[in-house]
Amino acid sequence: NLAPCTDFDKAYFHSYAHVGIHEEMIKDRVRTDTYRSAILQHQKHIEGKVVMDVGCGTGILAIFCAQAGAKRVYAVDASDIALQANEVVKANNLSDRIIVLHGRVEDVEIDEEVDVIVSEWMGYMLLYESMLGSVITARDRWLKRGGLILPSHATLYMAPITHPDRYTESIDFWRNVYGIDMSAMLPLAKQCAFEEPSVETISGENVLTWPHVVKYVDCYTLQNYELESVTTRFQFKSMMRAPFHGFAFWFDVEFNGPANLNTNAQILLPGSPNPPSLDGAVKKKRTNPNDTLILSTAPEDPPTHWQQTLIYFYEPIEVEQDQVIEGSLVLSQSKENRRFMNIHLEYSSGGRSFVKESVMR
Amino acid sequence: NLAPCTDFDKAYFHSYAHVGIHEEMIKDRVRTDTYRSAILQHQKHIEGKVVMDVGCGTGILAIFCAQAGAKRVYAVDASDIALQANEVVKANNLSDRIIVLHGRVEDVEIDEEVDVIVSEWMGYMLLYESMLGSVITARDRWLKRGGLILPSHATLYMAPITHPDRYTESIDFWRNVYGIDMSAMLPLAKQCAFEEPSVETISGENVLTWPHVVKYVDCYTLQNYELESVTTRFQFKSMMRAPFHGFAFWFDVEFNGPANLNTNAQILLPGSPNPPSLDGAVKKKRTNPNDTLILSTAPEDPPTHWQQTLIYFYEPIEVEQDQVIEGSLVLSQSKENRRFMNIHLEYSSGGRSFVKESVMR
Numbered sequence: 001n002l003a004p005c006t007d008f009d010k011a012y013f014h015s016y017a018h019v020g021i022h023e024e025m026i027k028d029r030v031r032t033d034t035y036r037s038a039i040l041q042h043q044k045h046i047e048g049k050v051v052m053d054v055g056c057g058t059g060i061l062a063i064f065c066a067q068a069g070a071k072r073v074y075a076v077d078a079s080d081i082a083l084q085a086n087e088v089v090k091a092n093n094l095s096d097r098i099i100v101l102h103g104r105v106e107d108v109e110i111d112e113e114v115d116v117i118v119s120e121w122m123g124y125m126l127l128y129e130s131m132l133g134s135v136i137t138a139r140d141r142w143l144k145r146g147g148l149i150l151p152s153h154a155t156l157y158m159a160p161i162t163h164p165d166r167y168t169e170s171i172d173f174w175r176n177v178y179g180i181d182m183s184a185m186l187p188l189a190k191q192c193a194f195e196e197p198s199v200e201t202i203s204g205e206n207v208l209t210w211p212h213v214v215k216y217v218d219c220y221t222l223q224n225y226e227l228e229s230v231t232t233r234f235q236f237k238s239m240m241r242a243p244f245h246g247f248a249f250w251f252d253v254e255f256n257g258p259a260n261l262n263t264n265a266q267i268l269l270p271g272s273p274n275p276p277s278l279d280g281a282v283k284k285k286r287t288n289p290n291d292t293l294i295l296s297t298a299p300e301d302p303p304t305h306w307q308q309t310l311i312y313f314y315e316p317i318e319v320e321q322d323q324v325i326e327g328s329l330v331l332s333q334s335k336e337n338r339r340f341m342n343i344h345l346e347y348s349s350g351g352r353s354f355v356k357e358s359v360m361r
Numbered sequence: 362n363l364a365p366c367t368d369f370d371k372a373y374f375h376s377y378a379h380v381g382i383h384e385e386m387i388k389d390r391v392r393t394d395t396y397r398s399a400i401l402q403h404q405k406h407i408e409g410k411v412v413m414d415v416g417c418g419t420g421i422l423a424i425f426c427a428q429a430g431a432k433r434v435y436a437v438d439a440s441d442i443a444l445q446a447n448e449v450v451k452a453n454n455l456s457d458r459i460i461v462l463h464g465r466v467e468d469v470e471i472d473e474e475v476d477v478i479v480s481e482w483m484g485y486m487l488l489y490e491s492m493l494g495s496v497i498t499a500r501d502r503w504l505k506r507g508g509l510i511l512p513s514h515a516t517l518y519m520a521p522i523t524h525p526d527r528y529t530e531s532i533d534f535w536r537n538v539y540g541i542d543m544s545a546m547l548p549l550a551k552q553c554a555f556e557e558p559s560v561e562t563i564s565g566e567n568v569l570t571w572p573h574v575v576k577y578v579d580c581y582t583l584q585n586y587e588l589e590s591v592t593t594r595f596q597f598k599s600m601m602r603a604p605f606h607g608f609a610f611w612f613d614v615e616f617n618g619p620a621n622l623n624t625n626a627q628i629l630l631p632g633s634p635n636p637p638s639l640d641g642a643v644k645k646k647r648t649n650p651n652d653t654l655i656l657s658t659a660p661e662d663p664p665t666h667w668q669q670t671l672i673y674f675y676e677p678i679e680v681e682q683d684q685v686i687e688g689s690l691v692l693s694q695s696k697e698n699r700r701f702m703n704i705h706l707e708y709s710s711g712g713r714s715f716v717k718e719s720v721m722r
């Protein structure tokens with residue numbers, strides 16, 4: 001009962017055949033350095049072991065694993081970029097240790113179990129692209145009991161934001177264009193600018209309060225059906241008086257072992273590390289006593305190619321300090337194309353209620 | 362025998378229904394300021410006259426013309442943005458003087474001749490989008506003898522360039538990726554980066570010599586069939602020793618009258634102003650004794666949203682000072698979609714000859 005390969009999947013894989021997207025990802029040093037550090041930090045779980053890189057792209061993570069001493073690395077990618085990865089592997093005389101498989105993890109076959117799965121599967125808003133499902137599929141097909149998954153855990157956050165500059169630039173702009181009142185453009189301008197989610201970089205100053213955890217994912221235990229739809233209720237209290245322009249989404253991922261895996265921290269962890277509370281706002285910076293590596297795409301952290309994902313309202317809401325903002329969010333895979341994400345947002349504040357539907361395509 | 366409206370045309374018009382593209386164009390102050398100045402400079406030809414704005418977008422140029430005293434302005438656009446232009450016109454109480462026509466100039470009907478045609482029709486590399494043909498069609502259908510066209514003349518230039526930073530960033534990058542030799546990526550990296558024309562901003566320092574005029578267009582006399590294919594032969598002498606990475610293209614347009622039109626300069630011009638020589642390199646800065654307004658997108662001038670269009674080679678050619686670079690160029694409308702442009706480039710230098718085919722889509 002593995003998902004069949006649709007035309008949408010083919011288009012998705014094709015988009016990764018272009019070199020530019022890999023250049024951008026590799027040049028994101030926050031991303032690539034953190035993965036490399038995580039592989040080195042877990043070297044004792046990798047050395048002499050069998051690894052699978054799910055969605056290997058140009059093969060860079062597979063090569064990091066080989067450099068860390070992996071006995072064998074299966075580097076799997078359904079995009080034609082796998083052909084390039086194979087050339088890179090050959091040119092680096094790693095063909096005896098890295099086996100590039102050009103196909104989907106749902107379709108390829110290997111003859112052994114793996115000790116480690118490494119994958120850079122995160123999309124905008126964490127779940128866009130729906131690649132995590134392929135990691136889960138690989139885990140269920142091949143990962144040994146007690147095996148390692150890198151990253152191990154992921155958290156999607158949301159927070160209300162204010163962004164007057166952005167609103168002025170795209171919307172208020174039309175109120176006075178070379179002295180001409182073009183306010184008649186406003187409804188369409190709002191729709192064009194804010195109908196769909198917008199990927200852009202904001203700063204911590206845009207964020208009105210602590211974030212809320214939309215979804216905490218344990219890659220060791222997650223089941224694929226859980227990804228079809230994610231629902232959360234949120235309640236925020238604005239920490240300042242400001243025009244409330246929309247919600248920002250970002251994520252972080254942790255590189256840790258499963259609950260019973262002895263990591264470099266050399267203590268047995270009582271559970272997954274610092275699981276954020278699932279029903280409320282969390283502190284922005286979680287304490288990190290176990291030296292768990294975290295790749296963060298938060299507004300207050302160094303920017304990455306994921307930036308943040310913004311859902312703007314057509315009209316800002318003026319909120320007072322301590323004013324409550326509450327509502328609910330449903331993220332679901334589009335029925336038409338499961339790589340698209342439907343976003344159903346209900347929110348209310350100051351006695352008014354709103355609904356916003358959008359699709360990330 | 363007017364061109365029928367194809368599905369490609371519909372897609373083209375649809376691309377202008379999004380507000381963002383109009384925001385970008387209006388915010389290009391070099392563009393919008395120059396058009397406004399040109400309309401004011403020709404106010405005595407506009408005041409009390411009938412004007413047509415071909416491809417009016419949000420209607421801003423039509424409103425400038427109304428502000429300059431036009432008796433009537435026909436603002437024509439086949440994109441749905443025309444509905445917005447109509448709202449803007451109504452909100453500014455200009456409905457009695459600006460008539461928005463939602464359709465192609467090939468299809469709409471008006472009951473009178475016009476004194477002035479204004480249009481911002483220029484695409485990347487001047488001719489991309491093939492919108493100039495619609496201006497010529499409007500001219501032939503409605504412009505009075507001796508009427509004014511703004512802009513009146515356009516020139517497309519090309520010049521050999523060096524751009525080591527760009528080459529290093531996208532190509533040499535793969536030679537050492539986190540210490541890994543990924544040179545096996547180079548052929549695909551070159552193809553992905555340089556197969557198609559690239560719109561980007563370069564500076565005067567990237568240009569190896571004076572530009573060559575690919576095409577000089579007199580909007581008063583141009584015939585539509587001339588746009589189907591443009592051919593030129595070029596010869597350059599590199600002014601320095603450098604790696605020669607490709608050719609840059611840019612354009613300028615002039616706002617002048619026809620040969621026999623008395624402009625604000627209050628002298629009878631002997632011919633179109635400063636027609637560049639058609640078979641060789643020209644000086645970069647033409648003298649401009651008649652205060653003719655020029656909108657330039659040259660690398661040495663302030664940047665515009667058109668930037669420059671670059672055609673890179675897969676391999677740079679090392680040229681010495683005074684080394685000759687020669688060849689030929691054919692720009693032609695794609696048979697499949699006349700809004701696409703086929704670029705056939707032959708060039709030779711230092712005894713080696715090359716051919717590069719690309720398509721601007």
